[in-house]
């Protein structure tokens with residue numbers, strides 16, 4: 749499993765990286781949609797911490813709510829079925845209380861996501877699945893900054909060297925049907 753130094757490197761790498769040349773929330777007037785639960789959405793909106801990523805966090809810190817994802821209640825890779833180490837789902841309290849320097853990797857790379865093709869090659873795509881909110885970078889097909897795409901690819905290349913993270917990306921990729929690879 750990746751350790752603190754690996755995750756620190758990736759957090760640093762993506763700390764100031766943004767998908768749009770300017771602040772996308774302000775420039776595209778999306779009201780920070782990806783950081784808020786839509787008013788008419790009556791489900792929790794959480795995200796998975798990557799296996800091992802909790803090493804970057806104090807689980808008592810109250811800006812994130814932590815939950816352990818039970819294998820039988822979540823759609824997780826079959827290889828994880830008998831593992832004892834916890835897989836965490838976190839829910840944040842929104843942009844007002846976000847500790848931006850500690851935001852999870854899933855926040856740092858959105859709206860991009862890794863996609864592993866049938867030959868095991870890693871690609872970076874705009875998230876092609878269902879979302880309960882609208883991200884204009886996806887719905888209006890606005891170009892994502894090329895440097896950001898490269899950094900996200902570099903980060904995921906490090907991450908998928910870890911067996912569990914690779915299993916997760918392979919598992920999730922089978923539910924995604926991207927129209928285009930950015931890398």
Ligand code: SF4
Pocket residue numbers: 782783784840841842843844846847848851852855
């Ligand atoms: S942790 Fe921060 S960056 Fe991530 S969704 Fe919440 S408010 Fe947004």
Ligand code: SF4
Pocket residue numbers: 767772773776778779780781782783858859882883884885886
């Ligand atoms: S990633 Fe999309 S939804 Fe999130 S702030 Fe940028 S434009 Fe808005």
